[in-house]
Amino acid sequence: MKRALLEFARQGFPVSKANEFGVYPGSVSRFDNAVVFMADCGSRDALVVFGDDMGFAGKSEDGFLLCELSHSNAVRLREVFAYTAPRALLHSACTMGLGDRLGIATDGHIAAVEGYSVLPVFAQQSMRELKLTGRTYDDVLDSATFAVFRRGYKKGFGADGDHLKTLEEIEYALRCGYSMITLDCSEYIDNTVQGMSAGEVKEAFCPQPERDCLYLNREFVLGGERLFFDEDTFCRGVLIYDAALKFIDTVYRRTIVNASRPIDFEISIDETATVTHPLHHYFIARELQRLGIKVATVAPRFCGEFQKGIDYIGDTAQFERELTIHADIAQQFGYKLSVHSGSDKFRIFEIVGRVTEGRFHIKTAGTSWLEAIKAVAVKAPALYREIHAYALESAFDEARKFYHVTTDLSRIPPLDSLSDEQLPKLFSNSDARQLIHITYGHILGAKSPDGSYRFRERLYSLWRREREFCDTLLKEHIGAHLEQLTKTQ
Numbered sequence: 001m002k003r004a005l006l007e008f009a010r011q012g013f014p015v016s017k018a019n020e021f022g023v024y025p026g027s028v029s030r031f032d033n034a035v036v037f038m039a040d041c042g043s044r045d046a047l048v049v050f051g052d053d054m055g056f057a058g059k060s061e062d063g064f065l066l067c068e069l070s071h072s073n074a075v076r077l078r079e080v081f082a083y084t085a086p087r088a089l090l091h092s093a094c095t096m097g098l099g100d101r102l103g104i105a106t107d108g109h110i111a112a113v114e115g116y117s118v119l120p121v122f123a124q125q126s127m128r129e130l131k132l133t134g135r136t137y138d139d140v141l142d143s144a145t146f147a148v149f150r151r152g153y154k155k156g157f158g159a160d161g162d163h164l165k166t167l168e169e170i171e172y173a174l175r176c177g178y179s180m181i182t183l184d185c186s187e188y189i190d191n192t193v194q195g196m197s198a199g200e201v202k203e204a205f206c207p208q209p210e211r212d213c214l215y216l217n218r219e220f221v222l223g224g225e226r227l228f229f230d231e232d233t234f235c236r237g238v239l240i241y242d243a244a245l246k247f248i249d250t251v252y253r254r255t256i257v258n259a260s261r262p263i264d265f266e267i268s269i270d271e272t273a274t275v276t277h278p279l280h281h282y283f284i285a286r287e288l289q290r291l292g293i294k295v296a297t298v299a300p301r302f303c304g305e306f307q308k309g310i311d312y313i314g315d316t317a318q319f320e321r322e323l324t325i326h327a328d329i330a331q332q333f334g335y336k337l338s339v340h341s342g343s344d345k346f347r348i349f350e351i352v353g354r355v356t357e358g359r360f361h362i363k364t365a366g367t368s369w370l371e372a373i374k375a376v377a378v379k380a381p382a383l384y385r386e387i388h389a390y391a392l393e394s395a396f397d398e399a400r401k402f403y404h405v406t407t408d409l410s411r412i413p414p415l416d417s418l419s420d421e422q423l424p425k426l427f428s429n430s431d432a433r434q435l436i437h438i439t440y441g442h443i444l445g446a447k448s449p450d451g452s453y454r455f456r457e458r459l460y461s462l463w464r465r466e467r468e469f470c471d472t473l474l475k476e477h478i479g480a481h482l483e484q485l486t487k488t489q
């Protein structure tokens with residue numbers, strides 16, 4: 001390695017020959033009196049600095065500095081090369097969240113987005129994901145930063161503290177440099193209102209004339225339809241969302257307005273049992289405006305089901321009708337719609353792209369984890385069999401507490417009925433997908449009786465060995481999402 005690096009330097013760091021020296025061509029960067037790049041050292045990558053050390057920390061050898069992909073070096077990289085730091089993507093039309101639960105997917109994600117007019121949010125993780133994988137926001141962002149540098153991806157990317165529910169969680173993500181905050185309001189949404197009678201709603205409602213006159217008994221033309229806000233619909237909207245609006249206001253004033261940099265602020269009302277009535281969306285949008293709260297995106301709970309890692313369940317005609325209204329509201333109030341659990345929703349991608357005229361944010365995460373496990377099924381069938389059996393026997397019931405899925409395990413073909421060559425086909429079976437999708441934390445955290453990880457190390461070394469194959473799977477699969485989403489643009 002050392003000899004190759006010295007020869008690369010002697011030849012003047014030729015990008016066109018970088019691969020021959022184990023150097024990633026996209027990473028070769030000059031800055032003042034230094035050349036910085038990333039090299040493939042077999043089982044890991046390293047940052048290499050020739051010339052001034054530029055403040056990177058590493059081991060000096062024959063005129064160059066060999067640096068670990070550590071947090072402090074990621075911080076320095078973001079300071080020196082601004083494109084490796086996340087930024088708010090507020091004004092970009094089409095943006096896509098590409099959650100990477102493993103810290104290895106960004107290279108494939110970069111390959112996927114490169115042919116499309118979309119800006120990516122590479123570092124996107126929810127608190128739930130961090131808890132299940134045992135990762136930190138620093139770790140998630142650092143992995144994205146290193147991949148962006150490795151590939152020389154300079155178009156810009158975001159970092160989303162996804163599904164945050166408390167001030168502390170938001171402050172944590174902001175401290176780590178995140179550029180997007182997704183406020184999950186689910187704990188402040190009153191799902192019991194759906195089951196209340198008209199009389200009960202009337203009795204529970206507290207009038208506020210100044211607010212109520214803006215909506216009550218008024219007609220609105222939304223998405224080309226005339227929608228009438230009758231008393232019951234209005235009072236229900238207030239009862240369902242009033243506490244959430246107060247919560248949003250508190251969070252916004254205590255965190256987002258004080259941030260020292262632009263932040264994409266997203267309101268998420270999707271992970272809840274109450275489908276967002278279009279008129280209630282209008283009420284929320286207008287109340288946010290009255291409160292002076294600037295949002296980049298709002299994620300309604302759309303009709304139908306957006307379950308993790310599988311296609312849309314529901315009536316696509318109704319979805320299109322309601323989406324048209326939601327999109328009109330978003331446009332009127334100057335934000336974009338955000339579609340959560342966007343992994344694998346092939347039945348509606350074209351509709352989303354067309355109806356929003358290409359102005360949307362869509363989040364994916366689980367599908368990239370599934371592609372990583374599919375790579376295991378292809379390249380290491382015996383390991384896949386172990387993981388699948390573990391997920392079925394020891395993880396699924398527990399994992400179900402974290403995600404709403406309607407998986408029917410009996411529809412998954414028994415493992416012993418499948419040849420090794422047939423294993424990858426399991427990834428076309430919705431129930432098998434969900435089995436693996438929701439058990440990621442358990443699979444990664446599973447321990448053997450001696451206390452060592454049962455799968456984790458074997459998985460990471462396989463993914464390292466097969467990184468080109470994994471990147472290709474992601475490029476194709478995320479590319480298939482983008483193809484549909486941008487079909488009408």
Ligand SMILES: O=C(O)[C@@H](O)[C@@H](O)[C@H](O)C(=O)CO
Nearest residue numbers: 126128340341342363364365
């Ligand atoms: O699994 C999670 O917690 C997250 O990836 C999601 O909830 C995320 O918001 C999403 O929608 C990704 O598809």
